[in-house]
Amino acid sequence: MHAEQMAEEYPVVTVDSDAMEAARLLAEHRLPGLVVTDQGRPSSILPASQVVRFLVPGYVQDDPSLARVLDESMSDQIAKSLGGKSVGELVRDGTPELAVVDADDTIIEVAAIMARLRCPLAAVMRADQLIGVITASRLLQVALAAE
Amino acid sequence: MHAEQMAEEYPVVTVDSDAMEAARLLAEHRLPGLVVTDQGRPSSILPASQVVRFLVPGYVQDDPSLARVLDESMSDQIAKSLGGKSVGELVRDGTPELAVVDADDTIIEVAAIMARLRCPLAAVMRADQLIGVITASRLLQVALAAE
Numbered sequence: 195m196h197a198e199q200m201a202e203e204y205p206v207v208t209v210d211s212d213a214m215e216a217a218r219l220l221a222e223h224r225l226p227g228l229v230v231t232d233q234g235r236p237s238s239i240l241p242a243s244q245v246v247r248f249l250v251p252g253y254v255q256d257d258p259s260l261a262r263v264l265d266e267s268m269s270d271q272i273a274k275s276l277g278g279k280s281v282g283e284l285v286r287d288g289t290p291e292l293a294v295v296d297a298d299d300t301i302i303e304v305a306a307i308m309a310r311l312r313c314p315l316a317a318v319m320r321a322d323q324l325i326g327v328i329t330a331s332r333l334l335q336v337a338l339a340a341e
Numbered sequence: 342m343h344a345e346q347m348a349e350e351y352p353v354v355t356v357d358s359d360a361m362e363a364a365r366l367l368a369e370h371r372l373p374g375l376v377v378t379d380q381g382r383p384s385s386i387l388p389a390s391q392v393v394r395f396l397v398p399g400y401v402q403d404d405p406s407l408a409r410v411l412d413e414s415m416s417d418q419i420a421k422s423l424g425g426k427s428v429g430e431l432v433r434d435g436t437p438e439l440a441v442v443d444a445d446d447t448i449i450e451v452a453a454i455m456a457r458l459r460c461p462l463a464a465v466m467r468a469d470q471l472i473g474v475i476t477a478s479r480l481l482q483v484a485l486a487a488e
Binding site: 195217218220221222223224225226227241242243244245246247249250254255256258260261262264268269271272300301302303305306307308309310312313314329330331332333334335336337338 | 342364365367368369370371372373374388389390391392393394396397401402403405407408409411415416418419447448449450452453454455456457459460461476477478479480481482483484485
C-alpha cells in the first residue's frame with residue numbers, strides 16, 4: 195500500500211486565507227486541524243486548538259479563573275480575535291511541523307515520518323502537487339485492515 | 342452556554358485497556374485521539390499519532406529512509422509493537438496534558454483551559470464523573486453558532 199492509495203481529500207487553506215473562514219471550516223467539518231499551504235506547497239498545520247487559543251486573551255490563558263469576569267460574549271471575542279486576520283497570523287507562533295510524504299512512499303515510510311514529527315497528518319505530494327492527506331487514524335485503519 | 346451543554350459522547354479507554362483495542366477504536370471512528378482514564382478519573386490523551394509512533398521501530402523513526410529496508414509487513418509491525426501492551430504503556434512517555442473542566446464552566450472558561458494546555462480535547466466532569474468531552478472543533482462550532 196502506497197501513500198497515494200491511502201490519501202484522502204481534506205480541506206486545505208492557504209496562509210492568506212481568512213482566519214474566520216478557517217475557523218468555520220474546522221467547525222463545520224469537526225476537524226482537529228487544517229493543512230495550510232504557502233505558495234502552493236503544504237507548509238504547516240492549523241490545529242483547531244490553535245484557533246481556540248486566539249479566542250482567549252493572553253491574561254485569561256494565564257489565569258483561566260479570570261474568564262468569569264470577561265465582559266465580552268464569545269461572539270464578540272471571535273470577531274475581535276479573528277476578524278481581519280489571516281491564517282498565516284494564526285500559525286506564526288509555532289504550530290506542529292507538517293509531515294510531507296511522496297505518493298510512492300510505503301505505509302511504513304509514512305508512519306516513520308509521522309512518528310518522527312509526532313504529526314497527526316501527512317500531506318501527500320506527487321510532482322509538487324498536493325494530492326491528498328493521510329491522517330494518523332487513517333493510517334491505523336489501513337494498517338489494521340491489512341492484518 | 343455551559344460545558345455540560347457542549348459535551349458530547351466520546352470513546353474512552355482506561356490505562357489498563359488493550360493497546361490493540363485502542364488502535365481499533367481510533368481507526369474505526371477515525372478519531373485524532375482518545376480520552377484515557379485512570380481509576381475512573383480522566384488522566385491523559387492517547388493521540389492517534391502516538392499509536393503510530395509505536396508501530397515504527399526507533400531506528401526507523403530516526404532515519405525514515407530505513408523504512409524501505411524493513412522486512413516485516415505492517416501487520417507484523419502492529420502485532421509486534423502493540424500486542425500484549427496496555428494503553429498505559431503507550432501514554433507513558435509523555436502525551437499532551439488533558440484539559441479537565443467542570444460541567445458548570447462557561448465556554449470562555451473551557452476555551453481558556455484548552456488554550457493554556459494547547460489541548461485539543463476537554464473532559465467534562467460533574468461530581469467526579471466524566472459526563473462527556475468537548476473537542477476544540479466542537480468549541481469553535483458552538484462559538485460560531487452564537488454569532
